[in-house]
Amino acid sequence: MNNVNKDAIASTPPSVFASSYHNNFKIKKLQCIVNEENKEESRDISQLNKILKSATLVSGDGGEIINMISKKKTKLVEKVYRTAHPRAKEELFYKGSDGRWKSKNPTFSAKSREELVEKLYNFFFSHTFEEVYLEWVDMRIRHGVKSNKTIQEDLTLLKNVFKNEPIAQMQITDIKKRDIKYMFERWTGPGLITRKAFVNRKSALNGVFIYAAENEYIPLNFIPSIGTTELKFKEPRHINKAFHLEDRNALLKYLKSLKQDGYTLAIQLALYSTFRVGELRAIRYEDIRGNILTLKHQLVEESVYSIDTKIMKITKAPRHINEKLPKGNSHFSVREIYLVPEALAIIEKAHELNPDGEYLFMCHGRTINNDTFNERLRKYCAGAGVPYLSSHKLRFTVASTLRAAGVDIAYLQKTLGHSNRAMTEHYIYETVAEPEGIENQLMNALSIN
Structure with a gap:
């Protein structure tokens, strides 16, 4: 323990340590600690990003704000990173033989130091539910795994449903099962939405948490384990789907x-x-x-969407006509x-x-x-x-x-x-004509001879 900052260990809760073994001795490996002061600094950076997205900026101000954001991010990342590397030299990161900049615990690599800082900043701070949701949609766009219509539906759910929920601005690591359970109960109430509407929302939620788990923002996706059997759903109103x-x-x-x-x-x-x-x-x-x-x-007719996850900006291109294979x-x-x-x-x-x-x-x-x-x-x-x-x-x-x-x-x-x-x-089972002779059929089936 003589080689480790004892004060840092004493003040660090067990949850921020990771364990490893070497020469039969258990050695504690410090993890980066993000405290409330750091989170407040991150919120200041978020405010600057909002100003950057504003259409009211005077020409030339954008460049100054971008530089300010970059400096603040770098300073904040170095401060948080040093909590796990108290004995590190002035240069916290190192350049590998392949020319890439790298960090340890957490392990990332990038083409430049600036890109590495951005990755670390995102790892430490940019994981509100809304931000991860947009990352998930952006991944679906880039990989072409879903149609533009599905992407539009994903973004509509974010705008009309999830943005109105407390989880929207919560760090995804802080979201608990009870938060989701309470949200499900608010959605359904005494029967406020249909089962189909609920399944659509839960499916998107599940996709976001799968993405978060795969990218190691959270240890696992717990959405499927949340019980829903006691929820009450609105009965869908049957509307005839065919002309008589x-x-x-x-x-x-x-x-x-x-x-x-x-x-x-x-x-x-x-x-x-x-x-x-x-x-x-x-x-x-x-x-x-x-x-x-x-x-x-x-x-x-489709509108193509693109997402800048750095400033959380969604861009929608004008609708255009595509010729594709038939649906399915x-x-x-x-x-x-x-x-x-x-x-x-x-x-x-x-x-x-x-x-x-x-x-x-x-x-x-x-x-x-x-x-x-x-x-x-x-x-x-x-x-x-x-x-x-x-x-x-x-x-x-x-x-x-x-x-x-x-x-x-x-x-x-x-x-x-x-x-x-x-x-x-x-x-194929919509009613297009009333059955003929129904009275005689009922009489024959139900009457006592």
Whole structure:
């Protein structure tokens, strides 16, 4: 013990030590200590970062603030690092034979001393739940593991749910099971949200804690171990997801009475087969051979996000159109669709109106888009005197209509592009017509002869 600062050891709680063994003697290895004074200095740096992000900065001030932040970070990191290295020389870090700057306990390496200081600062201080959440989303963006739509949903959850919670500004190492448990109870209450909404929130939370554990911000992810059986959920209100047959027929009749364009024809075709709107948008005339349409692509409008985790700034690029493989497993989603004569007639009319377009359904030289598709659908439903259902419900309508007519589930799974039957069954049991002779069926089943 003579080689170790005894005062530092005496004042250090057991939780900041790590143990190792050498020559059969147990040696204590000091860990870096972050005290309240250090945390307050870190909060000052965070305030400077907020000023840096402000749009009200006078030209030239930004550079001064960046230099100030860099100096404060360096001084603070060296102060914290020295608590575990009390006998270190003036230069706390060392440059390896590979030219990289390195630290020990905690162990990091970087191309420059400045980059090493940044890594250590993040390790010591930049681990509030909100900051780790943004790091997690940034990782998903960089690795391309999720669609832009999923990234948008992740960021919406942060903005609308997690930022309003006490854990948002807590260091992730300080978050306990009880904090999460209390949060779950606040969310659900006597039945405030549906189970689906809860699962979406918990799934994001679990992802953040997995990321934190993998990056050694926390020892383990305890989210899956938190019990939820006693929580109460709001019962989802059942809304019919398909047009009744008479409403479908009324809508088709009304659409046929209008002056035709890319939208009126696309909506009609959607009432004759199991397309997603993105798939409708990507149809080319050459995709059709006889009465078979091969669905190869979808068009999606996406906003690309980027995150600067150093200053916690989210940037959203303008929406743009991407052509991609159809949604889901391409082994199933790239598929052939059988077209009935009415559907073929709609396609020929669309080609007649737009013979030179890149895609079959275009309007004023541009591809049809999802928002206008739904706006038009709402308008046409009102004109036909039928309840409005969104564009995706057209897919439910056709699938449930075919099933009610006795079409085999295996075929429906194929034409919907699903990889499993369970998903198909979600689409095919909507009520499209009241059963005939139901009174006689009940009498025969329940009456006593």
